[in-house]
Amino acid sequence: MRVAFVTESFLPSVNGVTNSVLRVLEHLRRTGNEAMVIAPNHPGGLPETYAGFPIVPTASVTLPWYPDMRLSATLTAQVEKHLAEFGPDVVHLAAPVVLGSKGILAAAELGLPSVALYQTEVPQYAVQYGYAAAEPLVWHHLRKLHNMATINLAPSSYTRDQLIEQGFSRVGVWGRGVDVERFSPSKRDQALHDSWAPNGEVVIGYMGRLGSEKQVGDLAVLSNIPGTRMVIIGDGPARAEVEGQLPHAIFVGMRRGDDLPRHLASVDLFVHPGELETFGQAIQEAQACGLPTIAPRRGGPIDLVAPSHNGWLYTPGDLSMMRQYVVDLVGDGYKRAAFGHTARVRVEDRTWPKLCDELIGHYETAIELGASVGARIA
Known part of the structure; x- marks a missing residue:
């Protein structure tokens, strides 16, 4: 199979879109398939290849209200040329918005089947960043x-239902995998934990991008819970603002490689306050590390968090409920351990190879549908 990726984001940008594309590329290489990637250029420079597959840069500019997303400045004809030269069996559109719109037009012009992945709540992000009139x-x-x-x-049942309500057609669900070897309770570093909590405090953790859409400032309601420390793993454009909102938290910045799971596994419970998560990969990675998780009852977390089994879901916007659930787990070490064990068990079969095989099944279905449509037209 030959798969052409048209993605709104790629390295060196690190986010959920980039991460899923990388994992699929690695799987395609392992399974003997071919691929290429069309991506927006980046001031930090795109790699020329990944997993042995070529990366084709296209002209782009920064989107002011969402720096992680590059605004494509290339022409549809140029994307069509790249696709025609590669000759894919299927086109994978990763979070299509701008470059993706040119990718789907090019694919249609060439008669190529396509699989479009909705991954980012762009309409709600527009509201979050002050452009509410642009949402419709x-x-x-x-x-x-x-x-x-x-x-x-x-990426989740909630998002599937949301898209169907918005008039999207032919919508299925494809979740995300997790590296259960990289993210594991065995990565816990007790010395690191004790450096944060020298008096035996329970460490409340958050990992992710520090942007306004992640609502990390909501964690301020947890700041004065006795016997706790808060650790924030990650970086982003709102870091200075969040540091002001959480003056007593420990900010460790962005962590990469083995240092990331070491930091994540060394906290005691995980809280993710963002209400715009279409999936919630950070939650799944925390669960793989054996951490009980607390998140809003909206979006992807609904599929990941089973209340009273591996964590708690609170009503979006009800920060007193969030605090209540955190206090519950802080005060009950046995429950934290039981929830954490269940969290790990529930994600152990959500490996990237398994999820990527599912995606290849979707590619095959798209190819079959494309052939069927082509036969009817002929």
Whole structure:
């Protein structure tokens, strides 16, 4: 199989879109398939290859209200040229918005089947960043774009239902895998934990991008819980603001490689306050580390957190409920351990190879559908 990726984000940007594309590319290499990636260029420079596959840069500019997303400045004809030269069996559109819209038009022009993955709550991000009037226009654009794809995939059941309500067609669910060897309770570093909590405090952790859409400032309601320390893993444009909101928290910055799971596994419980998560990969990685997790009852976390089994879900916006659940776990070491054990067990079969095999199944379905449509037209 030959798969062409058109992605709104790629290295050196590190986010959920980039991460999933990388894992799929690695799986395609392991399983003997071929791929290429069309991505926006980046001031830090795109790699020329990844997993042995070529990376084709295209012109782009920074999107002011969301720096992680590059605004494509390339032409549809140029994307079509790249696709035609590669000759893919299927086109994978990763979080299509701008470059992805040119990718789907190019694929349609060439008669190529496509699989479009909805991964980012761009309409809600527009509201979060002060462009509320743009929300219906963004939904209109995304609906028109996705409805040109052969198959659409949402990362969670909540997001699938949301897309169907918005008029998206042919929507299925494809979750995300987790590296259960990299993220594991065995990565816990007790000395690191004790450096944060020298008096035996319970460490409350958050890991992720520090942007306004992640609502990390909501964790301020946890600041005065007796016998706790808070550790924030990650970086982003809102870091200075969040540091002001959480003056007593320990900020360790962005961690990479083996240092990331070492830091994550060394906290005692994980809280993710963002209400715009289409999946919640950080939650899944925390669960793989054996951490009980607390998150809003909205979006991807609904599929990941089973209340009273591996964590708690609170009503979005109800920060007193969030605090209540954190106090519950802080005060009950046995429950923390039981929830953490269940969290680990529930993710052990959600490996990237398994999830990538599922995605290849979706590719095959799109190819079959494309062939069927082509036969009817002929």
